[in-house]
Amino acid sequence: MQKINQRLALIVGCFGIVLLLLSVFTGLFQQAWFVFLIALWLFVFSSCCYRLTPLFIARNPLSKFIQREQQHLLLFTLSGFFDRTHGPQWLLIASIEKIQCRDDQCTIFSSEQRQCVISLPASKAELMHYFNGLFTEHEKQAIIIE
Known part of the structure; x- marks a missing residue:
């Protein structure tokens, strides 16, 4: 997620440079729709930059x-x-067969041929440690955490 957020911030930043150049070399800054476009860019860019800060990880x-x-x-x-979230998705713990952890993402496979993919601001090691503390010893025997 960190790499994706860095790329998004770079792309949005480049778009902002184009908007800045357009406002300097043309008269577009006097148009209301262009001012709205710059305000929208500012909102999106601030969101991209916020996701790169330690505050984002601490709050989530x-x-x-x-x-x-x-x-x-x-x-x-x-x-x-x-910090907007989507969910919840409910899963019966007894139906979980496997949990696959990756950096910034987790995939949970259940016996009902259902697959849940969630995006998280955490590393693979943090996710595995969290899941090992979340389940009981009996549940850990039935669930493959990798």
């Missing part, structure tokens, strides 16, 4: 996205601008 711990309720796992994923 794994416990915010993966929660356990008795026999269910609630999954939320990052979406949209700033």
